Amino acid sequence: MSRVVKLAVVPGDGIGPEVIAEAVKVLDAATAHSDVTFERSHFALGAGRYLDTGDTLTDDDLDALRSHDAILLGAVGGVPGDPRLKDANIERGLLLRLRFEFDQYVNLRPAKLYPGSTGPLADPGEIDFVVVREGTEGAYVGNGGSIRRGTPHEIANETSVNTAFGVERVVRYAFELAERRRRSLTLVHKTNVLVHAGGIWKRIVDQVAAEHPDVAVDYLHVDAATIFLVTNPGRFDVIVTDNLFGDILTDLAGAVTGGIGLAASGSINPDGVLPSTFEPVHGSAPDIAGQQKADPTAAILSVSLLLDHLGLREAADRITHAVEEDIAARGATARTTTQIGDAIVARLQA
């Protein structure tokens, strides 16, 4: 009895297509002998599409994507400063719209320093944590505005919106993840200044913590958390935080664990009806696009998260393992995007 998974593939812009090509090869290799068939549909979305048609993400696109089980995305975004993109906001209109429309409230970002990989820290120790970033609320809701724009009397506001419904579901997810890991959870916020937004997070974490007496719970202000990320990242297991702080912490976490070329992410709707998106944390890097210079590892690790989300844990683990071996064996010689993908495929087939 074979299972069919409908996968939407969005290569996107810049280095997106290159890294996605390798990710798809790895997906095929990892699932070749399983009873799962991936039916892939290709979606041409991103800055390129916007320049061709003026569309970022139409209702028709959304309807088409909605019928898929998951989305694998490369990277989107045009060349910075391109005047034709002045009025576009591809990231907001595409990445964020997907997160909001498909209610992808868990933005999952593992941060692991693989043996053989080096980051900027002199003495990193072991780093292996996951950031569970809220994906559908906070300062990202687009609840802002300005008056007297462009005059000396302009006022521009931006409101972070936090609901018990939205906070509780992602906090529960984080506690359940902590149960399966080292049973330690750190809430990161700025409760001493953002007393209302911070208050709801703190109270809900305290409530859910009472149901998980075996999980050790810690709290850090976001400013202090950035210090620990560079001085003692080994202290973290699961971090749960809001949309904006999660954005900041995960880029920093990516940097300290060997660079954004390795950082994978899932924008997940754990309820499983609407599709979840899996994508590298890095951007489209148009400056190196088409040159086979991009590291496809983040995209490949995103495939692992995707398979894990679909319940295909064994295939997911095999990819992570192959990536781990590949990183451990990396020498000083630079490899092309394709060579890295091929090397990981070869390990999967070995």
Added chain:
Amino acid sequence: MSRVVKLAVVPGDGIGPEVIAEAVKVLDAATAHSDVTFERSHFALGAGRYLDTGDTLTDDDLDALRSHDAILLGAVGGVPGDPRLKDANIERGLLLRLRFEFDQYVNLRPAKLYPGSTGPLADPGEIDFVVVREGTEGAYVGNGGSIRRGTPHEIANETSVNTAFGVERVVRYAFELAERRRRSLTLVHKTNVLVHAGGIWKRIVDQVAAEHPDVAVDYLHVDAATIFLVTNPGRFDVIVTDNLFGDILTDLAGAVTGGIGLAASGSINPDGVLPSTFEPVHGSAPDIAGQQKADPTAAILSVSLLLDHLGLREAADRITHAVEEDIAARGATARTTTQIGDAIVARLQA
């Protein structure tokens, strides 16, 4: 003709009194042969005072402080989790209230890796930049609220408020600072998501940039900025950013430049009528209070910022220079708080 400077000294809580004792010694030594006399008044403010009297910062306190030329502050805040402080918010009620009441709109935070100092980065290169953080607006205005608190239907909002008046004055300050430094300015924000708050910052930076054609202007999203702070901090000269992003970036900057024990700050009202506050970036660290373990260098460098603000640049530079020499000569042996202060005083007197 001698000048009298009225200085309010707020030692505060935890390690505050210890580091301020050294800072005051250094202030005296650096200005001993000048024609400036410092008239010091001591203010007992902080968690200790709150526990004694229930007051954080009264209108009388504010009136008394207002008549001073500057404020030198150690650190405030009680033992985390102290149940008697449950309803207090000393940081907000004291530090932030001072910033707001005295309109200290420039929060100045230099980040320098002194020769001899080591941070967590394997290959830091030269680090020497200043963060100009806005101090009176943004998410810090206390414009938040919640309804149905503690119920499953709670909604908690927090609004970042940004005005052309408030943004322009701090941006102008940053450009003028860049003119006196390496003529490079980086705006950090999150314009792709916070389109209104980010928009006003971007537009005003562009406007003021036109008046400073010799300053190279760059823009980074806050998430990307944290990456560069650990992978290439040498690229920064002057960073200008909003209140919340500035809070986060400066703690991280402190960490990468050898730790928060060295990071000084000024909460400055450049217009000069209302007093400015100078304080180490670190907190009150009650766990090591009274043990002579705290490094007073951040407090001492805050005195240098204070003197510079008062126009006493020569004395300011002498302190920075003495600190630089002290750091360069640091051995592996731990010194007490007093020993570090004494060593710096000795260099000033040499």
